[in-house]
Amino acid sequence: MSSAILDVQGVGKSFPGVKALSNVSMKVFPGEVVAFVGENGAGKSTFLKILCGDYTLDEGKVALDGTEVSHASPLEARNAGFRLVRQEPEIVPHISAAENIFIGEYPRRASGRVDHAKMRQITTEMLERYGFVGVLDIDALGRTLSPAQQHIVEILRALKDGVKVVAFDEPTASLTTEEADRLFALIRQLRKEGLGIIYVSHRLHEVMEISDRVVVLKDGVQTGDLRIEETTEQDIVNLMVGRELAHGYSRDEVSTPEVVLEVENLSSRWHRDISFQIRAGEIVGFAGLVGAGRTELAKVLFGEFEKSGGTVKICGEVKTIRSPADAIAANIGFAPENRKAEGLILVRSVIENASMAVYSALARMGVLRTSAMIEKVSPFIQKLEIKTPSLEQEVGKLSGGNQQKVVLARWLAAAPRLLILDEPTRAVDVGAKAEIYRLIDDLSKQGLAIMMISSEMPELLSMSDRIIVMRDGQISEPIEKQDATEEAIVNLALGTKAA
C-alpha cells in the first residue's frame, strides 16, 4: 500500500469552556474513504476546520503527502491540497453561482482580467464531470440558491484543481435520497481518482455503505479506528455514545377524531389545489424530492408566504393567516429546516434563542424574567442533551447539531396545537435523534397535531401515522401507516407508476 496522503498526529484544540479535541490521530490513504463519526459536539467539525486552516491547532501536527503543513492560513491548506465541504455552506450572496465556485482563484486572461467566459465553461464541465447537470443554474445569484444547490457549489469549490484530500462535513443533511445517491456516486468516482476522502455523517447506514474505515470521536477523544468490514452500526454507536441504543423507533397511534388542521383547495405561487387534514395526536409525514414544494407549503401555512386561494381551518375555525405572528396567534408552530438563515439568532444566547417563541406567554404585562425563561426551556435543553458551556453561550458557537436542537427546543417548549417540523433531525446524532422522536411522540400524545417534513425515509416510516407525498406543488392521497413502504413513496415522488 502507498503511504498516507494525510497524516494527523496528536491534534488538540480548546475553546473557552470546552476542550473540543484532544490527542486525535488519523491517517488517510489515497483512494480511501474514512468516515468520521461522533455525537453532536464531539469535535468533528472542529477537526476539519483545523485541517483547512480555519482554526489553528493548540497541539499536534498534520502532514499532507509527506510534508508537514503548518496550517497557518486557509490559503496554505488549500494550496497544500486539503479541501473542506462545510457543514454549513458559505455562499457569497450577490455574485453568481459560477463565481462563487471560483472566489479566490479566478481564471484570468492574458490582460489580467477575470475570464468570466472561462469560469462558466469550467463550471459547466465540472457539473458534467461530477454528474450535476441541470441541477444548478450557474448564473443564478448566490442568495437564490437552495440548500442543496449551495452544497453543490461548496463541492465544486473544493474539487477545483490541486485537490488531494477532500472532507465532507455532513454532506447529506440537506439532500434528499436521490441527491444523496448522486453524491455517493461522486465520492466513488473521487476514490477511483485516488483522492483521500474524509466523510462525516450521523447517518450510520451511509457510513457503512460508502466508507472503508471509520474513526470514532467521543467528547473530543478518539475512541475507535476500525475497518468497515470488521464493524457494525451497533459497534459504532457503542463507541460514540458509550451505551446501547434501541434500533429505530416505534410509536403507538394516538390520533383522536378532533381535526386540528384542515386545508382546503389551497393554492399559491408553488401549489395547486391542496387539501388535507391533520387530527389531534396525529403525525403526518411529508415526503418529496427537492423542489417538490414541501418547505413552501409549510411557509404558506405559517403565513410567511402568500397563498392565492383556498382556506385554512384550525380546530374548525377559518383563520386568516398573513404573517408568522398571525400563525402563532392561531396556535401554529414552525421549526424551519434552515437553522442558520431562518431559525437562529446566531449572536444571541442559547436561552434567548430557545425561549423566543414563548416570550409573550412567559411575560407578565410585557415584563420577562430570566428565571421564568430558564424554567420553561431548560427541561427541553436537558432532554435534548444540548452541549453548551452555559445557557449564556452564543448559539453561533455551538456545534451544528446542537444548534439544530436549540431550534427544536424552542418549538417543543411552545407546544402549539399544530406543530410543523421541517427536517427536524437534520444533522442530529443518533442518540439525540431517538430522544427527539420520543419528545415528538410525547407531544402528539398531549394532543398536538404534527406535520413532519422529512427526507429521511426511516424517520418518515417509523414516526408518521400517515404519509403525504408531494410532487410539483401537488400532493398525493395520504398513505396510511400500514401501507407505507419506501418504494411506494419513491414512486409517488418521482411520478413513476407504482408497481
Next chain:
Amino acid sequence: MSITENATLQIASPKSSALKRFTNFVGAENLSLIIALIIMVALIATQTEFFFSARNLMNIGQNMAVVGLIAVGMTLVIVSAGLDISVGSIAGCASVVCALTVTQMGTVTGGVFAGMGIGIILGLINATIISILRVNPVVATLATFSAFRGVAFLIAPDGRPVGVLDPNLAWLGSGRLFQTESFPGLPVAFLLLVLVAVVAHFVMTSTVFGRSIYSMGGNPVAARLAGINLTRMRYAIYAVSGALSGLAGVLVTARTSSGQPASGTQGLELEAITAVFLGGALMAGGKGTIVGSMLAVLLLATLSNGMNLLGIPTFYQLVAKGLLLVLAVAIGQWRLARSEKQQAKLAAAGK
C-alpha cells in the same frame, strides 16, 4: 456529560461577590471602557485639582444629558440593525416646537410634551419610509436628516431661533436638585438622563419588547418566523428614538433659552452613533447595551470636559478624541482575545 448543568448551576448560585455582580451588570465587554475612563481620569486629575470638584462633576453630568438621551434611543435602533441619522434634526424640530409652545401658550409641561410629541411623529415617519417604502434605514434617515432640518427652519418664524426666558424651562436645563450648603446638588438634566437610561436598561433586558429588539437585530428572518412583527417593532423603535431625540431637543431649548432649529442640535447623530458603537454594539445588529452606551457617553463627556479644564486647543482636542476612541476599543479587543485564550487553556488543562 452535558455541560448544561454548569449553566443552571451558574444561574442558581446567588452568592456571587459584589465585584462579580458589578462585572456582570456592566458586562465584561464594557470593562474596557471603565479601564479607559480610569486611565483618562487619572491623567486629567494629576494635571488639575479641579477635576474632582463637585461642581465639575455636576457639570459633566449636565453636559452629557443631550447626547445621552439620544444615545439611549440610538442603542435601540442600532441593536435592531437599523440606524437613525435624523436624530439631530428631530431634536432641532423639537427644540423649536417646544420653544413656540412655551412662549405662545405659557405652559412648560406643554412644551415638553409638544417636543416629545413632534419627535414621535417624526420617528414614525422614519419607520414608515423604512417599512412601507422599503428604503434602507441609512438612506431613509439621511433623507429625513435633511428634510427634518428644513422643517425645523420652516417651523421657526422666519427660520430664526425662538427665544424663551421661562425660568421653569431653564430649571430643566440647568437646575439642581438636592442642593445643600455643602453639596452643589444634582443636575436635573442628568437625573432625567439617569431615569431614562434605567428604564431603557430594564426594557432592553427584561421585557418582551427589548428582547425582541435583540432578536430582530440578530436575524430578522428568524425573528419574524418566531412571531415577531418586524414592522410594528420598527414603528415602536423609531418612535422611541424620536421621542428621546425630541426630549433632547427640549433640553437644548432649556439650556440655551432658545428654540434652536439647527445650532446646538447639529452633529448629534455622529456623537450618539459613536457612543453606541463604542459601547459595544455591532453594525450588523443584535448586540449592544444601554450600560455600554452610557459608559461611552460618560467617557466622551469626561474627555471633552477634561480637555476644556486643561485648556487644550481645539486641534489637539480633535486628535485626542480620535486616540481615545481607538484606545478604548483596542483595550476591549485585547482583553477579549486574552480571556478567550486563558479560558481555552483552562479547558485544555481539564478545567
Next chain:
Amino acid sequence: MSITENATLQIASPKSSALKRFTNFVGAENLSLIIALIIMVALIATQTEFFFSARNLMNIGQNMAVVGLIAVGMTLVIVSAGLDISVGSIAGCASVVCALTVTQMGTVTGGVFAGMGIGIILGLINATIISILRVNPVVATLATFSAFRGVAFLIAPDGRPVGVLDPNLAWLGSGRLFQTESFPGLPVAFLLLVLVAVVAHFVMTSTVFGRSIYSMGGNPVAARLAGINLTRMRYAIYAVSGALSGLAGVLVTARTSSGQPASGTQGLELEAITAVFLGGALMAGGKGTIVGSMLAVLLLATLSNGMNLLGIPTFYQLVAKGLLLVLAVAIGQWRLARSEKQQAKLAAAGK
C-alpha cells in the same frame, strides 16, 4: 444588481439591442435613479432656460468632481462591508499638504502626488486600526474622522487656510479641455472623475481585486476560506479610498486656491455615503456598483444645481433633498416589487 449578471448576460446574448445593453450596463436597479433624474431635469428645465446651457452642464460636471472621487473610493469600502467616515478629514489633510507643497516647492505635480500620498498613508492607518487593533470600521473611522481633522489644522501654519495662486493648479480645478468658439469645453475636474470612475468600474467588474471585494463583503468567511487575504484586501481598499479622498482634497485646493483644513472638506463623508447607498449598495456589504454611485452623485449634483438656479431658499432645499432621496429609492423598490410579482405570476401560470 451585481455586474456579474450583466457580464454573463452580455456573454449569453451578444445580439441584444442597444437599449438592452444600456440597461445591462446601468443595471436594472439603477434605472430608478435615471427615472428620478429625468423627472427632476424635466421639472427644472421647464422653470429655467439656463439649465440646459452648455455652461451650466459643464458646471454640474465640475461641481460633482470632489464628492464623485470620494464616492468612488467609498463604493469599494462599502461593498467590502466597511465604512470610511474619515474621508472628509483625509481630504482636508491632503488639501493642506498639497497647498504647502505647491507654495513651498513650486511643483504642482509634486502637490498632486503629495496630496494623494498623504491620503494613502491615512488610509493605511485606517486599515491598520481596523485589522490589527480589531476596531470595527465605524468606530475606527469615526476616530480618525476626528484625529485627521485635528492633524489637518496642525499641519496648516496657525491652523489657517494656505493660499496658493499657482495657475497650473487652478487649471486642475476649473480649467476646460477641448474648448472652442462655440463649445465651452469639458471641465478638467470632471474628466478626471470620469477617468477614475471608468478605471474603478473596470476594476470592480473585471479584476480579481474587484471581484474579491464583492466576495469579502458578501461573505467574509467564504472569502477567507477561499484563500483571500482579508487583511491585505482591507489595506488595499482603504488605501484606494484614502488616495481618492486625497485627490479630492487636491481638487478642493485647486478650486478654492487655498489649502482647506476643514471648510471645503466638511460633510463630504455623509454626501459620499448617501451617494453610494442611493446607488444601490447594501449596508451589509457585497453589493453596490460604481455606475450606481456615479448616477447618484450626478442626481445629487443636479438637484443642488437646479435648486440654486431656481433660487429655492435653503430651508426648502433641505426638504427637497430629503424627498428626492426617498423618492429615488422608493421608485426602485416599487419596480423591484412589481417585477417580482410578475415573475411570480409567470411562474404560477405554468412552470
Next chain:
Amino acid sequence: DDKEIVAIYKSGTQQYFIDQGDGFKAAAEELGYTAKIINVELDANLAISAVSDAIASGAKGIGLTAPDQALGPAVARSADEAGVLLVATDDPIMKEDGSPVPFVGFDGVAMGTKVGERAGELLKESGWLDGARYGVLSVEVQTLSVCNDRTDAAKEQVIAAGASADSIVQVSYDGTADTSLAATGPVLTANPGVDKWVVFACNDEGVLGANNALKNAGFNPDDVIAVGLGAYEACRPWKEGIPSGFKAALYISGKDVGDAAARTLINSIETGEDLPLKTVANTTIVGPDNYADYMSCD
C-alpha cells in the same frame, strides 16, 4: 431674465444672514431686480460651486460672504472671466494680485476691535482693574479664520484698556451656544480664584453660552461684563428687563448690509461704473438702554 443678482452666504441658516438676505432681496425688488440667496453652510468647496451656479443662472452681480477669506482669488477669477460683478460682504477678500474685491459691510477685525474697545471701557468703569480678581473669557471658534480675526482683535483692545494678558482665558466652541456652554463650565471650574468675568466671542451665540455657564456656576449678572457680537441674543433679556451678563453688544444690521450690497451692485450694473471699493454699513455698539433705537428684537 437679465435683471438678476445673487447673494451667497457662508452660514445662511444663521439669523444674521437671514436678515442680510431679506435686506438684499427687498432692495433688489425695489429696484426692479430679482434676487436669489444661496447658503453654503461654512463649506469653501460649496462656495465655489455656488458662485459658478450663480453665474450659470445668468446673474449680473454677486454678493458673497465667503466661508473663508482664502477663497478670494478663485472667486474673483471666475467672476471676472464671466464678466459678473462681485462684492464681498462682511468678510473682505482679495483678488489674485492682492487688490481688494469691492467690499460692503464691516470687517471682522473692525468688529472685534469695537467689541474689545467696549469691553475695555466697561472693564475700566467697573473698577475691577483696581485689584479685583477678574478674568477675560475669549470664546473662540479656533477652526475658522474669520472668527479668529474677531476674537484676536478683541483681545488686543482689552489688553490695551489695561487688562493683563494673563487674565485672558481661551475657550473653544463651534459657533453654537450649546458647545460654548459646555466648554465654558470647566474653564470656570479651573479658575476658582476668579470672581468677575469679562466675556466676548465670535458671535452672540458664543457669549450666550458662556453667560449661561456663568449663571449655572452661580455668578451674579453684576459680576459679568459680556459684550455680544450681533446683538440678536443680547437684546432678549434687555427686552424682557431681565438682568443678564450682557452689558453691551455690537449691533450689525444684517438688513443694512444686504440692502447696501444689493444697491451697490445694481447701481454699477445699470450705470457701468466701477463698484465702490468700500461701502461701510451701519454698525454700532448698543446696550440695554438704546438697542431699541437700532433694532427690533424678536
